[in-house]
Amino acid sequence: MHYINTLQDGDDISDIYYCKMKKSAQSKYGKTYYSLVLQDKTGTIDAKVWTLNNSIEHFEAEDYIFIEGRGQSFNDTLQISVTKARKAREGEYDVKDYMPCTDLSVDSMYEELLGLIDSVVEKHLNKLLLSFFAEDPAFAEKFKTHSAAKTIHHGFIGGLLQHTLAVAKMCDFMAQTYSIINRDLLITAAICHDIGKLDEISEFPKNDYTDDGNLMGHIVIGAMMVRDKMKEQEDFPDQLGKELLHCILSHHGELEYGSPKKPALIEAAALNLADNADARLETFAEALDKSQGKTEWLGYNRMLDANIRKTLI
Numbered sequence: 111m112h113y114i115n116t117l118q119d120g121d122d123i124s125d126i127y128y129c130k131m132k133k134s135a136q137s138k139y140g141k142t143y144y145s146l147v148l149q150d151k152t153g154t155i156d157a158k159v160w161t162l163n164n165s166i167e168h169f170e171a172e173d174y175i176f177i178e179g180r181g182q183s184f185n186d187t188l189q190i191s192v193t194k195a196r197k198a199r200e201g202e203y204d205v206k207d208y209m210p211c212t213d214l215s216v217d218s219m220y221e222e223l224l225g226l227i228d229s230v231v232e233k234h235l236n237k238l239l240l241s242f243f244a245e246d247p248a249f250a251e252k253f254k255t256h257s258a259a260k261t262i263h264h265g266f267i268g269g270l271l272q273h274t275l276a277v278a279k280m281c282d283f284m285a286q287t288y289s290i291i292n293r294d295l296l297i298t299a300a301i302c303h304d305i306g307k308l309d310e311i312s313e314f315p316k317n318d319y320t321d322d323g324n325l326m327g328h329i330v331i332g333a334m335m336v337r338d339k340m341k342e343q344e345d346f347p348d349q350l351g352k353e354l355l356h357c358i359l360s361h362h363g364e365l366e367y368g369s370p371k372k373p374a375l376i377e378a379a380a381l382n383l384a385d386n387a388d389a390r391l392e393t394f395a396e397a398l399d400k401s402q403g404k405t406e407w408l409g410y411n412r413m414l415d416a417n418i419r420k421t422l423i
Contacts (some may be wrong), residue, residue: 111207115152115402121181123190126198128208128315130154132171148177148190149315150208157190167196172315174198174208209314212268216254219268219275226278227301232294234346235354238339239298242305252308257317259307262413263392267314270307273388277303280384288376295350296377299357303381306332329368333358357381390414 112125131147144159144166157179159166169175178194212219227239242249258264258273278300285293306328312320322331333355340346340354356378362369363382373379393413398420401408407419 111150113152114148114150114155117155117181117188117190119181119183119188123180124176124178126174126176126203129169129171129173129175130315132169144192146192148175151206151210155188155190157192159192159195161193165194166192169195169197174203176202205314206267209317210257210266212266212272214268214272216268216271219271220250220254223271223275223278223301226275226282226297230294230297232298232350234340234343234350235294235298237343238336238346239301241339241342242302249308252313253305256308256313257311258304260311260317260319263389263396265317270304273392274301274304276388276392277381277384280387281380284380284384288380290376291380292377295353295357296380299354299361299377299381300384302332302336302354303358303361303385304328304332305335306330309335327368329359329362329370353377361385394418 112121112123114127117123127148127150129146130149131145133145134142135145136142141160142162144162146157146159148155148157157177174197176196176198177190177192179190179192181188182191183189224244227236227243230236230239243253244250254271255267256270257266258269264270264273278297281296281300282293285291285296309331310320310323310326310328312318336358337351337355340351353375356371356375357373360369360371360373360378361381363373363386365372373382390413393411397408397411397414397418401420403420405420405422407417410417
Protein backbone atom coordinates (compact mmCIF):
# COMPACT_ATOMS: atom_id res chain seq x y z
CA MET A 111 0.00 0.00 0.00
CA HIS A 112 1.18 3.53 -0.83
CA TYR A 113 0.95 5.12 2.64
CA ILE A 114 0.27 8.83 2.86
CA ASN A 115 3.45 9.64 4.77
CA THR A 116 5.53 8.23 1.89
CA LEU A 117 3.80 10.16 -0.92
CA GLN A 118 5.88 12.63 -2.89
CA ASP A 119 5.30 15.20 -5.60
CA GLY A 120 4.81 13.45 -8.94
CA ASP A 121 3.94 10.02 -7.52
CA ASP A 122 1.34 8.06 -9.48
CA ILE A 123 -1.25 6.71 -7.06
CA SER A 124 -3.57 3.74 -7.44
CA ASP A 125 -4.81 2.64 -4.04
CA ILE A 126 -7.60 2.63 -1.46
CA TYR A 127 -7.99 5.32 1.21
CA TYR A 128 -10.57 6.26 3.81
CA CYS A 129 -12.51 9.37 2.75
CA LYS A 130 -12.64 11.40 5.94
CA MET A 131 -14.26 14.45 4.35
CA LYS A 132 -15.95 15.26 1.05
CA LYS A 133 -17.51 18.53 0.01
CA SER A 134 -18.51 20.11 -3.27
CA ALA A 135 -17.06 23.48 -4.17
CA GLN A 136 -16.86 25.79 -7.13
CA SER A 137 -13.81 27.25 -8.80
CA LYS A 138 -13.61 30.94 -9.65
CA TYR A 139 -14.77 29.94 -13.13
CA GLY A 140 -17.94 28.35 -11.75
CA LYS A 141 -16.81 24.75 -12.29
CA THR A 142 -17.87 22.23 -9.64
CA TYR A 143 -15.17 20.06 -8.05
CA TYR A 144 -14.78 17.84 -4.98
CA SER A 145 -12.50 18.70 -2.08
CA LEU A 146 -11.54 15.60 -0.09
CA VAL A 147 -9.54 14.64 2.97
CA LEU A 148 -8.12 11.13 2.60
CA GLN A 149 -6.74 9.10 5.49
CA ASP A 150 -4.70 6.04 6.27
CA LYS A 151 -2.97 4.98 9.50
CA THR A 152 -0.02 7.29 8.80
CA GLY A 153 -2.02 10.51 8.48
CA THR A 154 -4.29 12.56 6.24
CA ILE A 155 -3.89 14.42 2.96
CA ASP A 156 -5.99 16.87 0.98
CA ALA A 157 -7.22 15.68 -2.41
CA LYS A 158 -9.10 17.35 -5.26
CA VAL A 159 -11.34 15.92 -7.95
CA TRP A 160 -11.11 18.67 -10.52
CA THR A 161 -13.05 16.96 -13.32
CA LEU A 162 -16.35 15.22 -12.59
CA ASN A 163 -17.03 12.59 -15.25
CA ASN A 164 -17.87 8.89 -15.61
CA SER A 165 -14.51 7.97 -14.04
CA ILE A 166 -15.70 9.46 -10.75
CA GLU A 167 -18.31 7.07 -9.38
CA HIS A 168 -20.59 7.89 -6.45
CA PHE A 169 -19.07 7.82 -2.97
CA GLU A 170 -19.60 9.71 0.27
CA ALA A 171 -17.57 10.85 3.23
CA GLU A 172 -16.73 7.95 5.59
CA ASP A 173 -16.49 5.54 2.65
CA TYR A 174 -13.35 3.63 1.73
CA ILE A 175 -12.58 4.61 -1.85
CA PHE A 176 -10.27 3.35 -4.58
CA ILE A 177 -8.63 6.23 -6.36
CA GLU A 178 -6.21 6.86 -9.18
CA GLY A 179 -4.36 10.13 -9.33
CA ARG A 180 -1.06 11.89 -8.81
CA GLY A 181 0.70 13.64 -5.94
CA GLN A 182 1.07 17.36 -6.60
CA SER A 183 2.68 20.14 -4.61
CA PHE A 184 0.47 23.20 -4.20
CA ASN A 185 1.61 26.19 -2.13
CA ASP A 186 4.37 23.98 -0.67
CA THR A 187 1.80 21.43 0.50
CA LEU A 188 1.35 17.99 -1.04
CA GLN A 189 -2.11 17.03 -2.23
CA ILE A 190 -3.57 14.40 -4.57
CA SER A 191 -5.20 15.24 -7.88
CA VAL A 192 -7.77 12.47 -8.35
CA THR A 193 -8.70 11.32 -11.86
CA LYS A 194 -10.62 8.13 -11.01
CA ALA A 195 -12.61 7.11 -7.95
CA ARG A 196 -15.08 4.48 -6.80
CA LYS A 197 -16.33 3.09 -3.53
CA ALA A 198 -14.16 0.19 -2.37
CA ARG A 199 -15.72 -3.24 -2.01
CA GLU A 200 -15.73 -5.44 1.08
CA GLY A 201 -12.58 -7.54 1.23
CA GLU A 202 -10.50 -5.04 -0.70
CA TYR A 203 -9.16 -3.30 2.41
CA ASP A 204 -8.18 -3.88 6.04
CA VAL A 205 -9.46 -1.23 8.46
CA LYS A 206 -6.18 -1.40 10.41
CA ASP A 207 -4.38 0.10 7.41
CA TYR A 208 -6.50 3.24 7.62
CA MET A 209 -6.84 4.03 11.30
CA PRO A 210 -3.97 4.80 13.69
CA CYS A 211 -3.29 1.71 15.79
CA THR A 212 -1.10 0.78 18.74
CA ASP A 213 2.23 -0.84 17.90
CA LEU A 214 1.86 -3.16 20.88
CA SER A 215 -0.03 -6.45 21.13
CA VAL A 216 -3.57 -5.77 22.32
CA ASP A 217 -4.01 -9.33 23.59
CA SER A 218 -0.73 -9.23 25.54
CA MET A 219 -1.61 -5.87 27.11
CA TYR A 220 -5.05 -7.12 28.12
CA GLU A 221 -3.58 -10.25 29.70
CA GLU A 222 -1.21 -8.05 31.69
CA LEU A 223 -4.13 -5.89 32.78
CA LEU A 224 -6.05 -8.98 33.92
CA GLY A 225 -2.96 -10.01 35.89
CA LEU A 226 -3.03 -6.70 37.75
CA ILE A 227 -6.72 -7.22 38.45
CA ASP A 228 -5.98 -10.67 39.90
CA SER A 229 -3.42 -9.06 42.20
CA VAL A 230 -6.09 -6.88 43.86
CA VAL A 231 -6.75 -8.65 47.16
CA GLU A 232 -9.68 -6.63 48.55
CA LYS A 233 -12.66 -8.76 47.51
CA HIS A 234 -15.11 -5.95 46.67
CA LEU A 235 -12.62 -4.11 44.47
CA ASN A 236 -11.55 -7.34 42.80
CA LYS A 237 -15.16 -8.28 42.10
CA LEU A 238 -15.87 -4.82 40.68
CA LEU A 239 -12.92 -5.03 38.30
CA LEU A 240 -13.81 -8.55 37.18
CA SER A 241 -17.40 -7.50 36.49
CA PHE A 242 -16.10 -4.98 33.96
CA PHE A 243 -13.03 -6.57 32.43
CA ALA A 244 -13.57 -10.35 32.72
CA GLU A 245 -17.31 -10.96 32.88
CA ASP A 246 -18.56 -8.47 30.27
CA PRO A 247 -17.29 -9.56 26.81
CA ALA A 248 -18.83 -6.55 25.04
CA PHE A 249 -17.13 -4.14 27.44
CA ALA A 250 -13.80 -5.97 27.12
CA GLU A 251 -13.85 -5.95 23.32
CA LYS A 252 -14.70 -2.26 23.19
CA PHE A 253 -12.03 -1.42 25.76
CA LYS A 254 -9.36 -3.27 23.76
CA THR A 255 -9.97 -1.29 20.57
CA HIS A 256 -10.96 2.15 21.87
CA SER A 257 -8.80 5.25 21.69
CA ALA A 258 -7.97 7.37 24.73
CA ALA A 259 -8.39 10.73 23.03
CA LYS A 260 -9.51 12.51 19.89
CA THR A 261 -6.19 14.21 19.20
CA ILE A 262 -4.01 14.82 22.28
CA HIS A 263 -2.46 11.46 23.24
CA HIS A 264 -3.17 7.77 22.64
CA GLY A 265 -5.65 8.76 19.92
CA PHE A 266 -5.45 5.40 18.17
CA ILE A 267 -6.98 1.93 18.20
CA GLY A 268 -5.83 0.26 21.42
CA GLY A 269 -4.84 3.62 22.89
CA LEU A 270 -7.18 3.42 25.88
CA LEU A 271 -5.85 0.00 26.85
CA GLN A 272 -2.22 1.06 26.34
CA HIS A 273 -2.70 4.21 28.45
CA THR A 274 -4.63 2.43 31.21
CA LEU A 275 -2.02 -0.31 31.52
CA ALA A 276 0.84 2.20 31.64
CA VAL A 277 -0.90 4.25 34.34
CA ALA A 278 -1.73 1.14 36.39
CA LYS A 279 1.90 -0.06 36.21
CA MET A 280 3.18 3.34 37.34
CA CYS A 281 0.71 3.25 40.21
CA ASP A 282 1.87 -0.24 41.15
CA PHE A 283 5.44 1.08 41.37
CA MET A 284 4.30 4.00 43.55
CA ALA A 285 2.43 1.65 45.88
CA GLN A 286 5.54 -0.50 46.27
CA THR A 287 7.66 2.58 46.98
CA TYR A 288 5.30 4.32 49.43
CA SER A 289 3.90 1.87 51.96
CA ILE A 290 1.26 4.36 53.14
CA ILE A 291 -0.57 3.94 49.82
CA ASN A 292 -3.53 1.55 49.72
CA ARG A 293 -2.38 -0.49 46.71
CA ASP A 294 -5.72 -2.20 46.03
CA LEU A 295 -7.56 1.13 45.98
CA LEU A 296 -4.94 2.77 43.76
CA ILE A 297 -4.73 -0.09 41.24
CA THR A 298 -8.53 -0.25 41.00
CA ALA A 299 -8.78 3.50 40.48
CA ALA A 300 -6.01 3.41 37.87
CA ILE A 301 -7.69 0.65 35.87
CA CYS A 302 -11.08 2.38 36.04
CA HIS A 303 -10.01 6.02 35.77
CA ASP A 304 -10.73 6.42 32.04
CA ILE A 305 -13.49 3.89 31.37
CA GLY A 306 -15.85 6.82 30.78
CA LYS A 307 -14.03 7.41 27.50
CA LEU A 308 -15.90 4.43 26.08
CA ASP A 309 -18.98 6.66 26.03
CA GLU A 310 -17.25 10.03 25.74
CA ILE A 311 -15.57 9.28 22.40
CA SER A 312 -17.09 7.40 19.47
CA GLU A 313 -15.36 4.41 17.94
CA PHE A 314 -13.22 4.61 14.84
CA PRO A 315 -13.44 5.75 12.12
CA LYS A 316 -15.14 8.80 13.66
CA ASN A 317 -13.23 8.90 16.97
CA ASP A 318 -15.05 12.09 17.94
CA TYR A 319 -16.85 13.41 21.01
CA THR A 320 -20.33 11.97 21.51
CA ASP A 321 -23.33 13.83 22.88
CA ASP A 322 -22.65 12.32 26.32
CA GLY A 323 -19.01 13.31 25.99
CA ASN A 324 -19.84 16.92 25.25
CA LEU A 325 -22.49 17.12 27.96
CA MET A 326 -20.76 15.26 30.81
CA GLY A 327 -17.20 14.20 29.92
CA HIS A 328 -15.41 10.96 30.70
CA ILE A 329 -14.64 11.74 34.36
CA VAL A 330 -18.30 12.04 35.35
CA ILE A 331 -19.38 9.22 33.01
CA GLY A 332 -16.71 6.90 34.43
CA ALA A 333 -17.66 7.70 38.02
CA MET A 334 -21.29 6.92 37.22
CA MET A 335 -20.32 3.59 35.62
CA VAL A 336 -18.28 2.60 38.67
CA ARG A 337 -21.00 3.72 41.09
CA ASP A 338 -23.56 1.60 39.23
CA LYS A 339 -21.29 -1.46 39.49
CA MET A 340 -20.76 -0.85 43.20
CA LYS A 341 -24.53 -0.81 43.72
CA GLU A 342 -24.72 -4.33 42.26
CA GLN A 343 -22.73 -5.48 45.30
CA GLU A 344 -25.10 -5.10 48.23
CA ASP A 345 -22.27 -5.21 50.78
CA PHE A 346 -19.81 -2.86 49.00
CA PRO A 347 -18.23 -0.78 51.81
CA ASP A 348 -19.58 2.76 51.74
CA GLN A 349 -16.30 4.44 52.73
CA LEU A 350 -14.26 2.44 50.22
CA GLY A 351 -16.74 3.37 47.50
CA LYS A 352 -16.45 7.07 48.29
CA GLU A 353 -12.66 6.91 48.20
CA LEU A 354 -12.63 5.07 44.88
CA LEU A 355 -15.03 7.58 43.32
CA HIS A 356 -12.92 10.45 44.67
CA CYS A 357 -9.82 9.06 42.95
CA ILE A 358 -11.66 8.87 39.63
CA LEU A 359 -13.28 12.30 40.00
CA SER A 360 -9.97 14.01 40.86
CA HIS A 361 -7.60 12.25 38.45
CA HIS A 362 -7.04 15.32 36.26
CA GLY A 363 -5.68 17.07 39.34
CA GLU A 364 -6.99 20.59 38.83
CA LEU A 365 -10.46 22.08 38.49
CA GLU A 366 -9.44 23.91 35.31
CA TYR A 367 -8.43 20.58 33.75
CA GLY A 368 -11.91 19.13 34.25
CA SER A 369 -11.67 17.46 37.64
CA PRO A 370 -14.75 18.11 39.81
CA LYS A 371 -12.45 17.77 42.84
CA LYS A 372 -8.73 18.15 43.52
CA PRO A 373 -6.91 15.11 44.99
CA ALA A 374 -7.48 14.87 48.74
CA LEU A 375 -6.15 11.31 49.23
CA ILE A 376 -2.61 10.10 48.58
CA GLU A 377 -4.01 7.47 46.21
CA ALA A 378 -5.78 10.19 44.25
CA ALA A 379 -2.58 12.24 44.09
CA ALA A 380 -0.61 9.21 42.89
CA LEU A 381 -3.19 8.49 40.18
CA ASN A 382 -3.09 12.08 38.97
CA LEU A 383 0.71 12.01 38.74
CA ALA A 384 0.74 8.71 36.84
CA ASP A 385 -2.01 9.80 34.47
CA ASN A 386 -0.28 13.08 33.71
CA ALA A 387 3.13 11.42 33.31
CA ASP A 388 1.92 8.90 30.75
CA ALA A 389 -0.11 11.49 28.85
CA ARG A 390 2.83 13.91 28.59
CA LEU A 391 5.40 11.25 27.70
CA GLU A 392 3.14 9.77 25.03
CA THR A 393 2.52 13.26 23.64
CA PHE A 394 6.29 13.76 23.48
CA ALA A 395 6.84 10.35 21.88
CA GLU A 396 4.16 10.95 19.25
CA ALA A 397 5.64 14.35 18.37
CA LEU A 398 9.11 12.85 17.93
CA ASP A 399 7.70 9.97 15.89
CA LYS A 400 5.99 12.39 13.51
CA SER A 401 9.31 14.17 13.01
CA GLN A 402 10.59 11.03 11.23
CA GLY A 403 13.98 11.00 12.92
CA LYS A 404 14.81 14.69 12.57
CA THR A 405 17.40 15.82 15.11
CA GLU A 406 16.93 19.58 14.76
CA TRP A 407 14.64 21.55 17.06
CA LEU A 408 11.02 20.91 16.09
CA GLY A 409 9.55 24.18 17.31
CA TYR A 410 7.12 25.08 20.06
CA ASN A 411 4.72 22.32 21.08
CA ARG A 412 1.58 23.77 22.65
CA MET A 413 0.73 20.68 24.68
CA LEU A 414 4.24 20.40 26.13
CA ASP A 415 4.73 24.18 26.37
CA ALA A 416 8.29 23.91 25.05
CA ASN A 417 10.45 23.82 21.94
CA ILE A 418 11.42 20.15 21.63
CA ARG A 419 13.84 17.91 19.80
CA LYS A 420 15.10 14.32 19.73
CA THR A 421 18.07 13.28 21.88
CA LEU A 422 21.26 13.53 19.81
CA ILE A 423 23.06 10.55 21.36
